[in-house]
Amino acid sequence: MDFALIIQTITLYAIPVLFAITLHEAAHGYVARHYGDPTAWQLGRVTLNPVKHIDPVGTIAMPLLLYFATAGSFLFGYAKPVPVDFGRLRNPKRDMVWVALAGPASNLLQAIVWLLLLYLLLATGVGERFWLEMARAGVTVNLVMFAFNLFPLPPLDGGRILVGLLPWKQAAAVSRVEPYGFFIVMALVITGIVGNLWLRPLMAGTLALLEWLLTPIRLLLL
Numbered sequence: 001m002d003f004a005l006i007i008q009t010i011t012l013y014a015i016p017v018l019f020a021i022t023l024h025e026a027a028h029g030y031v032a033r034h035y036g037d038p039t040a041w042q043l044g045r046v047t048l049n050p051v052k053h054i055d056p057v058g059t060i061a062m063p064l065l066l067y068f069a070t071a072g073s074f075l076f077g078y079a080k081p082v083p084v085d086f087g088r089l090r091n092p093k094r095d096m097v098w099v100a101l102a103g104p105a106s107n108l109l110q111a112i113v114w115l116l117l118l119y120l121l122l123a124t125g126v127g128e129r130f131w132l133e134m135a136r137a138g139v140t141v142n143l144v145m146f147a148f149n150l151f152p153l154p155p156l157d158g159g160r161i162l163v164g165l166l167p168w169k170q171a172a173a174v175s176r177v178e179p180y181g182f183f184i185v186m187a188l189v190i191t192g193i194v195g196n197l198w199l200r201p202l203m204a205g206t207l208a209l210l211e212w213l214l215t216p217i218r219l220l221l222l
Helices: 003-034 056-070 092-123 129-149 157-165 168-175 178-190 193-213 215-221
Strands: none
Touching: 003 092, 003 129, 092 129, 092 157, 092 193, 092 215, 129 193, 157 168, 178 193, 193 215
16 A cells, blocks of 8 residues: 555545535525524534544544545545534524525535636646646545535435425425434445446546536636
8 A cells, every 4th residue: 555645635635624624614604594594504514624524533534444444445434424403493494494495505616616717727827747746636635526416315414405405295205204213324325326426427428528518618718
């Protein structure tokens, strides 16, 4: 195992990951407060301080353990979820959609920013591989978080969006899956179903769309 390569990879991804999880969780809390639930705000979770959102196990220990155990072929982790009391939202069923969507939306916006930064670095002739690779890592990390969190199963954001959009009867049925959702998602990740049938296609399609939308800027800079 090439430890120098491992350290370099961790260094490249550390800043993009910290930004990705911090803005993702803060966005949930901010939108929840906007729609009437100040729980996250009162607990100091609507903040850009990454320490408030880092879960020692899910953000640090688990990804590192999996990285070393699988030589980087399999990674999984999570941040400390922002607490949301959906009952305090002005219109719980409707507003939970916006609260849930805020996290992935923040990652999509960050992917755009990192992609623009990559174009800017290339346009200004920055040849330092470290910064170019960090910009690419920023795009990748945020596309992963965007796509993965939209998977339509509670407690992931996509599951909460689905519950908010479905009629009451069907929404209640999907909600009952939540206590087991994490374990179901983990099983689907380990077996490759999420990666092959959801994550990779959605990431590829989203990246292609972003590159198409940013074509005028890319042509102007490059």
